[in-house]
Amino acid sequence: MESEFVSVVNIVDSIRAGKTTASAVLEQHLARIDKRETEIHAFNHIMSESARANAASIDADLKAGKERGPLAGVPIALKDNMCTRGVPTTCSSKILEGWKPPYDATVVTRLQQAGAVIVGKTNLDEFAMGSSTENSAFGTTRNPLDTSRVPGGSSGGSAAAVAAGFAAASLGSDTGGSIRQPAALCGVVGVKPTYGMVSRQGLVAFASSLDQIGPFTHTVADAALMMEVIGGHDPLDSTSLDQPMASLTAVLGQGVKGMRIGRLADMPDGCEPEVLARLDAAFVALQAAGATIVDIALPSLSYCLTAYYLVAPAEASSNLARYDGVRYGLRVESADLISMYGATRAAGFGAEVKRRIMLGTYALSAGYYDAYYGKALKVRRLIANDFAVAYQSCDVILTPTSPTVAFPIGEKTSDPLTMYLCDIFTIPTNLAGHAAMSVPFGTGAHSMPVGVQILAPALGEPTMFRVAAELERAS
């Protein structure tokens, strides 16, 4: 375990103050990559060459007195499902192997404009389908805190890259918990913003109505800064909210005095006792800081997992139908066109992706739509109603992020249903389109980190970040 990691805010300040340079900061991170990447496998693609050129150009500009943005010189890693112009973007799937997008995702453009130095593309569960990064076609990512354990997923590479000090911050995508759960398991901060707050343009779609990009960082302040850079309206994404990004860095010191914190009256089964103990400690800390604790109910919570595993695969089955081996990515040659399609998709997709394509196709089929997809949409409305009722009596809700700490590699791979249960606390936020984040709050079993999840209504980020900052102070 290394302890010398420096936060984004510190890096920015140190470079600005001339105490260090972008190139020096980058070399520190590249050195850590050299030392541990073979063991951890956080990256699908390391961009040391372009990163060095970028850092040198930032140093030159800063020396010449040019403004290079709020993230000038900060090494940042990107989940490998975000398009990067001319740089491989694989989604950790063989089907996209070798594809180089002709454009940058909006978040990538915004990071670059802010002066960030992109160090690489991180590993993920194939097409973001999974909770352990074991579903990657290019190998499993290991948890930097205990390499026999998973980093969580699907953004396991991005979480591990920050936890291992390979990058000062990273971006992940969260469809059902894919930022928050790996953040919790790797002991870093992870944010799933309100749906529409961060542009999805250039994010390779898994489940379009649920996907949202967000940051991994060491600190809450770093996460707030990252959100301010990547968030805000994008005319290229029709689901992007048409309003200015709220200031988050400015609210962090405001405390939680008078705030009402919701606590689930009925906690679902299956949580490790140490995880529940940390959650209780978080309530105590917030209470000590002047908040009141309110018991709330989310009666539809138990249906969310089922609904999610209909909605997400249904959309995925449509989003992934385009990978046919004709125009880009993998092609497995065969006797004729139709068998080439079949051979390409058979070889290109892994088992979990195939499972979800079949699930989703079935759920949307004539005669089954009403029983499955239609009902799942009703659950989405029910959980949204539950939240609306709950938020009449509280400002945020605290839950565990994950029912367990990081589990050993291979433990859940043979039973998809057990793996799906990892997302029990994170999925409702995606179904409702709300905001949530995971903040590290001590350790649980095996001395592995425990994350506490803060749930907030749509556009509730400022309140959510105030609570996160308070928990960080208390931890």
Added chain:
Amino acid sequence: MSNASSAPSHATVLPNGWEMVIGLEVHVELDTKTKLFSASPNHFGDEPNTNIDPVTLGLPGALPVINRRAVELAIRLGLALNCTVQASTFHRKNYFYQDLAKAYQITQYDQPINIDGYMMLPGDVRIGIERAHLEEDTGKSTHFGGTSGRIHGSDYSLVDFNRAGVPLVEIVSRPDIRNADQARQYVSELRSILLAVGASDAKMEEGSMRCDVNVSVRKADEPFGTRCEIKNVNSIRAVGKAIDYEARRQVDVLESGGTIRQETRHWDDSEGRTHTLRVKEDADDYRYFLEPDLVLLDPGTEWVESIRASLPMLPAARRARLAQLTGADKESEAVYVIVERGQDDFVQLVADAGGEPARALVYVQQAFAEAGANPSVPAKDLAALTLLERDAKVTATQAKTILAEIVANGGGDAVAIAAAKGFEALDTSAVEAMVDAAIAAQPDAWAKYCAGEEKAMGAMVGAIMKSSQGKADGKVVTAILQAKRG
């Protein structure tokens, strides 16, 4: 396009009391600069795969953004078809084909932008419009090798994505059409409306307007029969022929004890018949669901009303106005043709210049077939000519000659031209003398005519016109002959 709309009905009549029930689905490409969901150009006839971008190609991560102009044109069309314009949604229609890059088409499903309109056809026939919705076009596949020109059995296929993502409106009629004539009139009128509101160039030969025809047959007043959908109907003429063929085929099947299968059939224009393309059991399951990359499309009352206020006068209203001006039947060919050419305003100008409107209508129809909406001849010159003819200063034949000269010279004084050519209409007594001379010269023809053989009159009129050197008015000659026969 020649206009068949006004022709008297000579629709095929089915035997033994069978009746056709026809509905049309017409796809039109909207005349926008860019595609429905991206900034890629919407332009026909360019080099293949040049009007493309990540959205058009369905590249991973590319997202659709709706084209405001396409929405506006769809609303213009909807309002012109008397539709209700409403807040609408988009769905994904999932199917796998090589010219559909995303493997789904973005279309409108249960909440289309335009619903519940209608169109009036000659004879006060009202055809309901169920919906006119927005969707994106697909790419275009061309199959090489093999014999059918279809993908099956071909050696290779090429795909052009220039057309992919071009904005379409699909106009779905209710099954209110009862014969091929009405179907042709419907398509022709729809085309005129599209041109009038500027929604599309509506060129069937370039595929910017495409018809699918649903045909069934039934005995009068019985419930609808099973329908077949006919594709590849690429001209207004083919619409009529395909319907007549298909209805007759269905009657033959039913009368010989068979049943009609619900199926999609392909119109073969060279053979003049339809073939089975696919039966309903093979139909794709499109797995429609709400397109999560787009949001509710709500144009709002204010925008819709401002579009309504900007609509031009529509063809039906222009025909009514022209008919009232000229005294012609609003369903007459002249009225249809003039309005389709956009020359009704010019007829009005001739009338405004003091011309006689009925003759102005005839002159404009005769003289300006190639002239476009604004003939380059002063309206006052035509007005003067109508008065010469009305006042019997020149005959119809002479007027035609003068008209040709005015048109050829881009204008001219009708009176001066008539004088220069020595044109004058003979007075009635002079014509009577010529008629008497003709009767004397052709006693056989006169006898036949008196015995009721009308054709015999033609020879006599011809002789009189010849001897008058065109100065006698044919109508006057005919009237005198009729009077003398008694």
